[in-house]
Amino acid sequence: MESTSDHIADAADIFGDRWTLLILRDVVFEDRRNFRSLLLGSRERIASNILADRLVRLVEAGLLVRGEGRRGQRATYSLTEAGIQCVPILYQLAEWSARWRGSGGSGQPRIPNMDESMPTLIAELRARHIGEDAS
Known part of the structure; x- marks a missing residue:
């Protein structure tokens, strides 16, 4: 039976280096979708x-x-549903960094709260990358 530790290790295999997270950031938030x-x-x-x-x-x-x-x-890279499901995780990492690293540990986040806009962002990503209707 797999444990939480096993699943964290599996995730670290994918997200364990800075470049992977930065590429996903650029695909998701900057809409950069080709190699160049x-x-x-x-x-x-x-x-x-x-x-x-x-x-x-x-x-x-x-x-x-x-x-x-x-x-x-040029070939275009698109998020899959699994990639889209990572977006809240990316945002949580950014929020944690803003709170504990970006502001000297003051505990105050410097990025907007995305709780309300996350469903809209997810719908827009599905429309753009998977072709699902964003309405």
Whole structure:
């Protein structure tokens, strides 16, 4: 029987490095969905070989799918339902960081509360990435 520790270890296999989280951040919140926009738009200046490796890992983990670009077009990466279900987790990490790291531990978050807007964001992501109606 798998324990909570086992599931945390499984999650760490996917999210255990900074680049994976930053790529997901850029796909979700910046709508960067092809290799070039992810590479050039990275504030942290990710190397192309690392980006290529992490995109393959995210596809293999089932968080992204790689669409085939038509002739002369770039392949587009889209979130899967599993990837969309990670959005609240990403937000919680950002909120924790704002509260305990970004503000010197004062305990006051510096990002807006997304509890009310999360359902709208999830619906918009489903519409954009999976093609579900956002209404």
